[in-house]
Amino acid sequence: MSLRTNKDGNNHSEGNPDWNTWVPAITSFILLMAGIALDNWIKPIWFSGWTRLVFYIIAYMPVGLPVVIKGIKTAIKGDVFTEFFLMSIATIGAFYVGEYPEGVAVMLFYSVGELFQEAAVKRVKRSIKALLDVRPDSADVLRNDTYISVDPTTVQIGETIQVKAGERVPLDGEMLSAGSAFNTSALTGESKPSTFTKGETVLAGMINQEKVVELKVTKLFNDSSLARILTLVQDATTRKAKTEQFIRKFARVYTPIVVFLAIGITLIPYFFVGNYVFNDWLYRALIFLVISCPCALVISIPLGYFGGIGAASRNGILFKGSNYLDLMTKINQVVMDKTGTLTKAVFKVQEVESYDMSKEQWLPLAAALEAKSTHPVAKAVVEYAGNSWDNIKVNALEEISGHGLKGEVNGKEVLAGNVKLMDRMGVSVNDGLRKIVDTIVIVAIDRKLAGYLTIADEIKEDSKQAVDALHKLNVKTTMLSGDKQAVVDKVARLLGIDKAYGDLLPENKVQRVESIKQDKMNVVAFVGDGINDAPVLALSDVGIAMGGLGSDAAIETADVIIQTDHPSKIATAISIGKATNRIVWQNIGLAFGVKLIVLILGAGGLATMWEAVFADVGVAMLAILNAVRIQRMKF
Structure with a gap:
């Protein structure tokens, strides 16, 4: 099956449903039902021969x-x-x-299947579109001592914009006002509002x-975190999983093999069957063609x-491609940075x-x-x-x-660091x-010990839950x-973490991950902030950036981005990957299983075109409904 497009080349599934697309199917259905009634119950004398043929051609x-x-166009x-070729041969042959x-x-059922497919694609896209369709069409910018409404793409870095209560923030900016609460759900999947104060970055x-707030613009419209996320989600559909790539290949x-087998079913029995009737064997071959159409696989798997x-986007998790959904199912080792990942990275002098x-x-x-x-x-230290x-x-x-x-401060050499710095x-x-x-x-002044500060970092509320959830997933x-x-x-x-290593430089972290990967059975995900840990993110099988929404390094380096600072989302990402993989293989099993049974029955003359329709369009629709099911799952 293929996505039907409108005159502008846009998929109907991406906009509002166009009921005109259903008119051809409804027309054919009414005419088909009328024809079946004339054939089986009314049986008028005039409904025969050429009259009957013309009626069904019109239907x-x-x-x-x-x-x-x-x-014809694809053949040229x-x-x-293609599936168009198979359906054309099968129906014209009928x-x-x-x-x-x-x-x-x-x-008719093939066309109805296409329409249901469009509806399914639209349903699946809805959660992504909720993420993407959040950019305002205008921004109130301060120019000549007054706020004017302009296109956000024309606003420059450093300009001041005003955002009223209930309005979306059009560009990334630094809070100039004292503070306000913001709904961040479109970006993070979190329903709980977040409070941003003066000096903090609002996205x-x-x-x-x-209340009304003022922001100093820090990024151009096309460079905003939201624009990067939009690009990331759109690009995600271009990175295919191995299963998806295999099915397409x-x-x-498979399709040309099926066509030649159908030709064989039609012609080869002539040499072996005593009472060979061409039309009977052609009918069996046509059934074979309809059953063999790979629609259920080609559509339901992607x-x-x-x-x-x-589903991941709705939960505040961005996958850079469906290939990473597959990889998440294989992860058996999660390596995590401590600061900013499992702890809040909000240090206080104790x-x-x-x-x-x-x-x-x-x-x-x-300081x-x-x-x-x-x-x-x-x-x-500076805050204290x-x-x-x-x-x-x-x-x-x-x-x-x-x-x-x-550094040199007021003519004195000042050292501020850990014990290793002092030893060095x-x-x-x-x-x-x-x-x-x-x-x-x-702190040492001119190589003499002056004093010290102890600083503590608070563990995140869901860090323990995150580790426990990972352990439950083995x-x-x-x-x-x-x-x-x-x-x-x-x-x-x-937290109950299995192994922990401290006193590590960035290169030491790389060495630790390399040592874990030496065991070929290990599939490793590294979770970090996406900036200091960029080398390890790139080295791991799956790099996961925590709270990487505003980080260019996170967006660029990581394979999966958790938009909140919640480590519990790591297990959620794995669960979504496993649920997706399970549904994909259910669809593969369903399609191959039903098709194989009906193929054998059709070749043996025990199945009619009606069974063939179920084996093709019916299975495709069941597979589509199964694929959509992931949208209703709670993770």
Whole structure:
């Protein structure tokens, strides 16, 4: 079956239903029913011979002529063996042997199947369109001291826009107002509103729920997170799963074989059957052709994967292709970053201790240094220090990956980092500091210990639930972190994670994942923030970005993007992949099973064209309904 298009070349399934598409099928159905009534009950004298033939040709034309024309057009282009070709031969052949009602019925049910398919595709697309159709057509931008409504594509970075209560945010921007609550469900799948305050980033597609706010535009319309998501979801349908690719290749080989077998069923019995009647064997071959049409497979399998992508989108999970839905079913190892994935990455200073200098002397210097970093730990130090570092300049800043920061502040060398940084720079650290479990920022001035801060990160509410759900799916869990091993062990113990490794640099994380992948039985998913963990995301079998909505690196590197910060969505993504895979194989089994049975019956003369119609169109419709079922599932 194929998607029918309107004059503009657009699928009816993508817009509102066009009832005109049902007129040909309804017309043919009424005429077919009238013909069957005239044949079996009314039986007028005039309804015979040429009159009867012309009547059924008229009934055939509304549904049959478009298919025959398509078959001719595709044949002229060199693609002879299509479903249009099979249906045209089968129905025209039915007319040749005098089975007029059956010829009309086959084409009628084929056309009805197409219409149901269009409806099914539209239903599957609905959840994706709910995600995509959220970009406003206008934006209120501040120009010449007044707000004017303009096309969002004309708004430049740095301009100020206004969003009223109940309106969608047209472009990504930084909050200039004090704050407001936003409905983020179109982007994250979360129904609970989120509050954004001054300085935080609000994304296009979110709905302002409280009061008028002003935003400073940070990205152009086509570069917004929503635009990237739109492109990602649209591109997802172009990356096919292996099963889908195989079925398409199979159909190209299978269809010509079926045609030649049908020719064999018609002609070969002439040499072996004593009372050979050409029309009888031709009728069997026509039944064989109708049964053999690969519609159920060619349509329902892509529809199944498309349904899986739609169901995932509705749950705030973006798959970059149906191939990743398949891969999710094979995952038996999930490796997770700690900070920002299992924890909130909202660090708070817990304890501050000083040595030879007072806190008021060394903390502003450390905060000035940390202000140059975007790391969550650095932000916690800066927040704790307040405005004490505002007028302090930093020179010769050096960020030492996995260790900390080094720079010149007010003419002094300042170090701010972990124990490894102090050891590397030759700063003496006592055993007491080495035994502290929480994250620690040690500060040294001119290679002398000045003080330290301990910082704690809160575990996310659903992290324990996420690990438990993965274990129920027989998936082993591993946690990697740059934090101290003691901190990592503490978190792993609380969450029930199988293995945990701390004190890791980014390259060490790559080595750990490589070591897990050395066992060819392991299919590994890595879950990280998509920025610092980009190399590991690329290395894993499936890279999953957590909360990667605003991250270019996450969108580009990851295969699956969880739009919320909820690790429990990892198990949801696996469950959706397994449900999709299960439905696809159910459809394959249903199609092959029924077709094989009716093929054998048809070749033996025990099945009529009516059974053939069920084996083709009936099975296709059942498979389509089964594929749509994933939209109703709760994950």
